[in-house]
Amino acid sequence: MKKNPLGRTGMEVSRVCLGTMTFGTQTDETESHAQIDFALDAGVNFLDTAEMYPVNPIRAETVGDSEAIIGNWNARTGRRAEYILATKHSGEGLQAVRNGAPITADTIAQTIEGSLRRLQTDYIDLYQFHWPNRGSYMFRKNWSYAPDGGQRNEVLDNMASCLEALKAQVTKGNIRAFGLSNESAWGTAQWLRLAEQTGGPRVASIQNEYSLLCRLYDTDLAELSLYEDVGLLAFSPLATGLLTGKYQGGAVPDKSRKSISPELGGRHTPRVYPAVEAYLDIAARHGLDPVHMAMAWCHTRPFMASAILGATTLEQLQHALAGDDLELSAEVLAEIDVAHRAHPMPY
16 A cells, blocks of 8 residues: 655655544444454554544543554554554543643643553554644534634643653653644644744644545645645545445435434535535446545545544445555546535535
């Protein structure tokens, strides 16, 4: 599988990353381990998790279970050195983790130690802040978003102190690189500037939502991402399953994401199904599987480091990875552009 640079870290990651947010809820441990086995054998060298996982739903009693499942796989197989492992530090607002406390220099060391224990590893390759303390416009908050993260100096002082704490963790060998998630262009630019000033770890990547249906990144972070070597780790490249077509016509398959979360995190709107149909039509006209087309399109973007693919079942993962060698024609790409103009923000 093709690999891309992970920022300026010297690490290279497969262009598909195995997402693990269902490990421990929709996906049990046996199935989760089978997915890891299959992904690595298929050429994937990148796994993404978080201390708050699993989701759907997020509960205090399951926080950390996804990391623990990966840790059990590490201990059982001894294959930890074969892949790049990313996890995340939760932040302000998530009551299930540290009662919603913000990310600070004081929380970083203990949070990393907790992840290391659960993951049964000595090091984390990419340590990400799950969302900024000052808030985020991701997850449909863009419709009413107004930046109000507090005093600028306080925000920057927090960033600088966090970088010092992260630097200590790099020196200790607990983490190798630092990444962001659900961030903005301003925030990413400040992390980069402060890292240059302080010698703290430079931002290697940013994990934001990105798909045929969600392209905020194109007009916000894309230029910064490309020119500053901060690769996008795209989550929900299949738009929580919408782009597979399985929810068209009001269908709600048993055990699907929509059967658990009917609104699909705000993606279930009257506009989204006509948009999906437009992309399904393109795939059908060109004899393409819609899953493979959606993933292949992500790989065409010049700022893409890796697209994070989460699957409830092994069969879904096998199907998605079967199209990894697909290259889209100029004609298909042109039709996708037309569909995007007709359906620019379906949710």
